[in-house]
Amino acid sequence: MQQCKLPSRQKGFSLIELMVGMTIGLILVAGLALMFANSSQSGNELEKSIRQIENGRYAVELLQEEISLAGYYAEIPLHGIAYSSPAACETSALGFSLTTLPMPIMGIAASNVSEICLTDRLANSPAFVIHRLSAEGAPSNPASAALGTTYVQSSRCSADGVPFKAATAGSASAFDLKAIDCATTNPQIRRYVSRVYYLASCSECGSVSDGIPTLKMAELRGTTMVVAPLVEGIENMVLEYGFDTNADGQPDVFQTNLSTTAGADKWDNVVAVRLHLLARTIDRSADYSDSSKTYQLGAASTVSGDASGFKRRVYTSTVRIVNEAGRRETVSYKPASSP
Known part of the structure; x- marks a missing residue:
């Protein structure tokens, strides 16, 4: 007679086996946590760099557009017109007369701290002022002009006797120059x-x-200079002004000195600007230092890095002041050769 074999009893894990399993699991979790932390840190550093690049490029593009439009005076005939030099923060004596217009571009030296509208200005940093008429969109209508704001109206009728008028919107007679029909x-x-x-x-x-x-x-908004932040992380700016010494519309020499005397370095001879910006990240990076690096901002300006943990990048662009350079250009015509 065959004897039946009883089934074996189920056994659980021993304490040693449980401890080994838990140790292996903790090692795997620690590895995953470290990988996640490194990935997150790399993502944060990449985000900082991308933001820095975007800020630097945006700042350059913004200043490029503004500099290129300097001296845009629309229909005003510039023959016989001289440039005036109003203070950068001027809100009333703006430099308009029958024979003068405000200077298209003027630099403000780093040592000049008299411009009180430049609040919280970074120490030992230059600045520059742009004068022009609005080029964005269609011209305004006197009936819809913002009260207290300065506008310029051109004359299209010789009987007016004046080529243009600068006035503050607010009275019906502020802008009375005639159209081409003189009526x-x-x-x-x-x-x-x-x-x-x-x-x-x-x-x-x-x-x-x-x-x-x-x-x-x-x-300038109305009769007040209003300050607005544009781009964060821009910590240094160098401007080299291209002076036209022979009135052909091309820069013959670039220099940073800001003299207003007559000659090659007179402001109304500036036809281009070479712009250098040093942008940094907004947030610090742990264990990062660029103290061994130097940043070249133009031919005569070098900035050293430091151990503050900020990453930096230099942006450079040369901008032509189209309105000033264009009217200086001379075109020579060569007669067609006979067949």
């Missing part, structure tokens, strides 16, 4: 634009400063 009023006026670009030591500069170097703009 109706010219319905087009353009807003006067006066902007100062400079570097500030902070973006939010209240009672507690955030300490982020920022490109800012002080703009």
Whole structure:
């Protein structure tokens, strides 16, 4: 007679086996956590660099457009017109007369601290001012002009006796120059634009400063210079002005000195600007130092890095002042050769 075999009893894990299993699991979890942390840190550093690049490029593009439009005076005939030099923060004596217009571009030396509208200006940093008429969109109509704002109206009728008029909107007779029919009023006026670009030591500069170097703009709005932050992380700016010494519309020499005397370095001879910006990341990077690096901002300016943990990058661009350079150009015509 065959004997039945009883089934064996189920046994659990021993304490040693459980401890070994838990140890292996913890090692795997630690490895995954380390991998996640490294991946997250790399993502954060990449985000910082991308933001820095975007800020630097945007700052260059913004200043390129503004510089290229300097001296845009629309229909005003510039023959016989001289340039005046109003203070950068001027809000009333703007430099308009029958024979003068505000200078297209003027530099403000790093040592010049008299411009009080440039609030929280970064120490030892230059600035520059742009004067022009609005080029964005269609000209305004006198009936819809913003009260207290300065506009310029051109005359299209020789009987007016004056080529243009600068006036503050607010009275019906402020803009009375005639259209081409010499009977109706010219319905087009353009807003006067006066902007100062400079570097500030902070973006939010209240009672507690955030300490982020920022490109800012002080703009004439009505009778007040209003400051607005534009791009964070711009900590250094160098401008080399291209002077035209032979009146052909081309820069013959670039220099940073800001003399206003007559000659090659007179401001109304500036036809181009070579712009250098040093942008940094907004947030620090742990264990990062660029103290062994130097950054070249033009031929005569070198900036050394430091151990603050900020990553930096230089952006350079040469901008032609189209309105000033274009009217200086001379075109020579060569007669066609006979067949």
